[in-house]
Amino acid sequence: SQQGEEDPQALSIQEGENATMNCSYKTSINNLQWYRQNSGRGLVHLILIRSNEREKHSGRLRVTLDTSKKSSSLLITASRAADTASYFCATGGGSNYKLTFGKGTLLTVNP
Amino acid sequence: NAGVTQTPKFQVLKTGQSMTLQCAQDMNHEYMSWYRQDPGMGLRLIHYSVGAGITDQGEVPNGYNVSRSTTEDFPLRLLSAAPSQTSVYFCASKGTSGGATETQYFGPGTRLLVL
Numbered sequence: 766s767q768q769g770e771e772d773p774q775a776l777s778i779q780e781g782e783n784a785t786m787n788c789s790y791k792t793s794i795n796n797l798q799w800y801r802q803n804s805g806r807g808l809v810h811l812i813l814i815r816s817n818e819r820e821k822h823s824g825r826l827r828v829t830l831d832t833s834k835k836s837s838s839l840l841i842t843a844s845r846a847a848d849t850a851s852y853f854c855a856t857g858g859g860s861n862y863k864l865t866f867g868k869g870t871l872l873t874v875n876p
Numbered sequence: 877n878a879g880v881t882q883t884p885k886f887q888v889l890k891t892g893q894s895m896t897l898q899c900a901q902d903m904n905h906e907y908m909s910w911y912r913q914d915p916g917m918g919l920r921l922i923h924y925s926v927g928a929g930i931t932d933q934g935e936v937p938n939g940y941n942v943s944r945s946t947t948e949d950f951p952l953r954l955l956s957a958a959p960s961q962t963s964v965y966f967c968a969s970k971g972t973s974g975g976a977t978e979t980q981y982f983g984p985g986t987r988l989l990v991l
Contacts, residue, residue: 800980806985808966810980853918863909863924865935866918866919866920868916
């Protein structure tokens with residue numbers, strides 16, 4: 766069963782705009798991760814936020830985590846055409862090696 | 877390092893045929909896993925392994941077998957292919973000690989079409 770659910774399913778923006786994607790999950794977690802998948806490729810790890818963290822930054826990425834609402838958001842600032850990809854949240858980790866992925870958000874950044 | 881490699885990249889099978897999808901990693905990772913990705917379904921875990929000689933089932937294991945005789949290799953076997961197994965298959969690995977142990981590294985995928 767899917768643990769994470771991304772919202773929206775698809776997002777189309779113009780280059781330079783910010784993109785925000787949300788992830789909701791059902792059970793308590795050790796950490797939450799975001800991955801990117803370019804068309805026809807494997808997934809690439811972007812950022813991990815632990816359950817005791819509320820916000821984390823990596824370059825143009827900002828991730829927030831609200832464990833009380835069981836939700837996370839991924840913000841990509843000043844988007845570029847190269848950011849066009851599907852973005853997935855994944856939960857699990859720690860002593861539980863398994864990761865459970867959501868269905869993803871397809872982001873299209875128009876030049 | 878080559879990272880995680882998968883072969884073949886693309887395969888067409890007839891219903892009832894068997895085949896093995898190969899996965900190898902050169903990062904000395906203990907944990908390896910297989911996912912399938914279908915449109916609108918995200919990634920679903922098929923089988924995983926926490927070390928050589930140890931495997932376990934994931935969310936959708938039926939119709940698939942795995943073995944882990946070495947740290948490097950984690951092949952996925954389709955015993956009798958069915959059209960429902962048409963999918964893109966991803967292998968992933970991660971370390972279980974030291975820093976960054978939560979990051980999974982994915983292979984490029986194998987596209988399988990079962991007719």
